[in-house]
Amino acid sequence: MNNIKTVLVTGANGQLGQSLKSLQAAYPGQHFIFTDLEQLDLSDKKNIIEFSQHNAFDLIINCAAYTAVDKAESEPELANNINHLAVKYLAEMAQQQNAKFIHISTDYVFNGQQHRPYTEKDEVQPQSVYGLTKLKGEQALLQSMPQNALIIRTSWLYSEFANNFVKTMGKLGHERDALNVIFDQVGTPTYARDLAQAIMNIVTSNSFDQANFITETYHYSNEGVCSWYDFAKTIFELTGLQCDVNPIETVDYPTPAARPHYSVLNKTKIKQAFDITIPYWKDSLQQCLMVLQEKE
Numbered sequence: 001m002n003n004i005k006t007v008l009v010t011g012a013n014g015q016l017g018q019s020l021k022s023l024q025a026a027y028p029g030q031h032f033i034f035t036d037l038e039q040l041d042l043s044d045k046k047n048i049i050e051f052s053q054h055n056a057f058d059l060i061i062n063c064a065a066y067t068a069v070d071k072a073e074s075e076p077e078l079a080n081n082i083n084h085l086a087v088k089y090l091a092e093m094a095q096q097q098n099a100k101f102i103h104i105s106t107d108y109v110f111n112g113q114q115h116r117p118y119t120e121k122d123e124v125q126p127q128s129v130y131g132l133t134k135l136k137g138e139q140a141l142l143q144s145m146p147q148n149a150l151i152i153r154t155s156w157l158y159s160e161f162a163n164n165f166v167k168t169m170g171k172l173g174h175e176r177d178a179l180n181v182i183f184d185q186v187g188t189p190t191y192a193r194d195l196a197q198a199i200m201n202i203v204t205s206n207s208f209d210q211a212n213f214i215t216e217t218y219h220y221s222n223e224g225v226c227s228w229y230d231f232a233k234t235i236f237e238l239t240g241l242q243c244d245v246n247p248i249e250t251v252d253y254p255t256p257a258a259r260p261h262y263s264v265l266n267k268t269k270i271k272q273a274f275d276i277t278i279p280y281w282k283d284s285l286q287q288c289l290m291v292l293q294e295k296e
């Protein structure tokens, strides 16, 4: 019998939020409250306090975030409000309600100079406002909730929902004969549905159901490694779109925010703690492309 009955999911219209929504029918033992900007604007503390006064829950899954990595460089205050301060206030709300907390963070907390997959113990050194605000959110959660919370860092999320690299490539592949794509940033694409399924498995696991556990950070991405160039090439191979992909260097595609050159995540800890099997990124990409094709 699982004690997690009512689950608040923020960022419900985002990729991960919608992926969780698509799985909820398989979990009739849990009642989900999905919120996005209209129901609960996280940029303002008073909204969070007010929401807490009218809603009770046993778990918060915080999928909401300011995810516009480049725009964050010119909107640091708003990014900080959502990625950092809101996490603190949500954690305080969870504490008051004796609720647990699952928070999603990012590979962009690392500087990307390493040559082996990052573990949860590796030093953090964000290169961007987005990465810094996400790191501050992690730190605020660890401080406010030393027990009963999980931080899951993920990377290169894509899905059939919202905007992402796979959908952008699909669109551009129809419009153009050739594209330039960066080959010197290496990481692992993650299908949001796989992450959502992993979260559901964790929520319904015995170890998560324990009365009190120490708050820990975990890494989750799909298995394998690729560059954005390889990712684009594979999308075109699997969809049959005739579009050449030219490999370019990061210096040839300047962006306001710096990105890590290498941000592969080591997932041993989450796999062992929750007995999770993680799909290979190309297999998951194929799954997502099939879903997208069905939607067309």
Ligand SMILES: NC(=O)c1ccc[n+]([C@@H]2O[C@H](COP(=O)([O-])OP(=O)(O)OC[C@H]3O[C@@H](n4cnc5c(N)ncnc54)[C@H](OP(=O)(O)O)[C@@H]3O)[C@@H](O)[C@H]2O)c1
Binding pocket: 010, 011, 012, 013, 014, 015, 016, 017, 036, 037, 040, 041, 042, 043, 062, 063, 064, 065, 066, 067, 082, 104, 105, 106, 107, 134, 153, 154, 155, 156, 157, 158, 162, 163
């Ligand atoms: N996308 C990636 O490649 C990636 C990589 C690593 C980690 N992550 C992390 O994974 C998590 C999920 O990412 P995602 O790709 O699902 O993000 P997403 O698609 O951008 O969704 C984020 C959601 O947060 C909502 N939001 C923004 N500002 C808000 C506010 N003030 N109050 C309430 N909600 C607000 C957005 O609403 P609107 O749509 O109305 O703006 C959106 O629905 C985030 O924590 C992100 O940092 C993402």
